[in-house]
Amino acid sequence: MELTTTYKDGRLDLTFYGExxxxxxxxxxxxxxxxxxxxxxxxxxxxxxxxSFMDSSGIAVVLGTHKRMVEVxxxxxxxxxxxxxxxxxTASGIYRIVEIAEAV
Amino acid sequence: MNARNYIKxxxxxxxxxxxxxxxxxxxxAAQLDPTLEELGDIKTAVSEAVTNATVHAYPDTIxxxxxxxxxxxxxxxxxVVRDTGAGIPDIDKARAPMFTTGGxxxxxxxxxxxxxxxxxxxxxxxxxxxxxxxxxxxxxMRIGKP
Ligand SMILES: Nc1ncnc2c1ncn2[C@@H]1O[C@H](COP(=O)(O)OP(=O)(O)OP(=O)(O)O)[C@@H](O)[C@H]1O
Ligand SMILES: [Mg+2]
Numbered sequence: 001m002e003l004t005t006t007y008k009d010g011r012l013d014l015t016f017y018g019e020x021x022x023x024x025x026x027x028x029x030x031x032x033x034x035x036x037x038x039x040x041x042x043x044x045x046x047x048x049x050x051x052s053f054m055d056s057s058g059i060a061v062v063l064g065t066h067k068r069m070v071e072v073x074x075x076x077x078x079x080x081x082x083x084x085x086x087x088x089x090t091a092s093g094i095y096r097i098v099e100i101a102e103a104v
Numbered sequence: 105m106n107a108r109n110y111i112k113x114x115x116x117x118x119x120x121x122x123x124x125x126x127x128x129x130x131x132x133a134a135q136l137d138p139t140l141e142e143l144g145d146i147k148t149a150v151s152e153a154v155t156n157a158t159v160h161a162y163p164d165t166i167x168x169x170x171x172x173x174x175x176x177x178x179x180x181x182x183x184v185v186r187d188t189g190a191g192i193p194d195i196d197k198a199r200a201p202m203f204t205t206g207g208x209x210x211x212x213x214x215x216x217x218x219x220x221x222x223x224x225x226x227x228x229x230x231x232x233x234x235x236x237x238x239x240x241x242x243x244x245m246r247i248g249k250p
Binding site for chain 2: 019021022023025026029053055056057059060063064083084087088091092093094
């Protein structure tokens with residue numbers, strides 16, 4: 001998995017590429033935590049357009065990012081979710097906690 | 105009698121093998137001519153079972169994970185993931201959505217996902233001896249399939 005972070009005008013964009021599983025999650029969580037701590041963004045957008053696979057480890061990543069953003073007084077949401085990750089997000093009921101938006 | 109196709113894998117509980125295991129089973133399942141969605145369901149369920157064996161069965165050691173997949177008579181697949189690790193003291197509790205012993209890194213949704221993405225899920229476990237997870241899924245026939 002690849003994860004890129006870009007910050008501009010109070011908004012942190014997290015772009016996920018490839019497969020987000022337990023193996024990839026730890027590094028992703030670390031990278032996201034560091035980016036939030038250093039930029040203290042108002043908005044954090046998780047872009048899943050290039051995420052080809054996700055399992056329950058990804059749910060914990062999304063929830064953890066949401067919690068971290070709430071702690072710094074901001075908010076996080078997910079955009080551009082392909083079919084397989086969407087099925088996992090739906091099964092988990094996480095959309096009741098973190099917004100899954102249509103597009104950016 | 106027509107012998108049914110099967111595969112057997114054994115690998116150490118290293119997280120790098122999670123991707124290998126789910127991709128291998130997906131490749132094997134491809135001969136049933138599944139839809140992309142069905143293939144995604146199988147991949148996800150295998151990932152959950154193998155991750156559980158990696159994370160929960162062998163928390164502080166590297167143990168063996170055994171995986172079997174076989175074609176079934178109803179144009180389906182049966183997948184068995186077995187470990188000889190910690191075991192699950194209360195299976196009903198473990199199956200409940202959001203139950204986890206894994207802390208912040210886990211969401212307690214693995215069994216719920218296996219259950220909803222596959223047709224059947226059976227868990228057998230003995231505390232201190234290990235866990236066997238058996239999942240089945242029937243693949244719909246191609247005629248008129250999207
Ligand atoms: N192979 C196993 N060996 C020992 N305990 C297990 C095993 N599989 C599951 N468990 C136990 O069952 C609980 C529920 O598993 P489940 O996969 O539903 O959630 P999780 O692994 O905790 O979180 P998630 O799958 O969402 O990351 C686990 O927290 C663990 O206590
Ligand atoms: Mg799990």
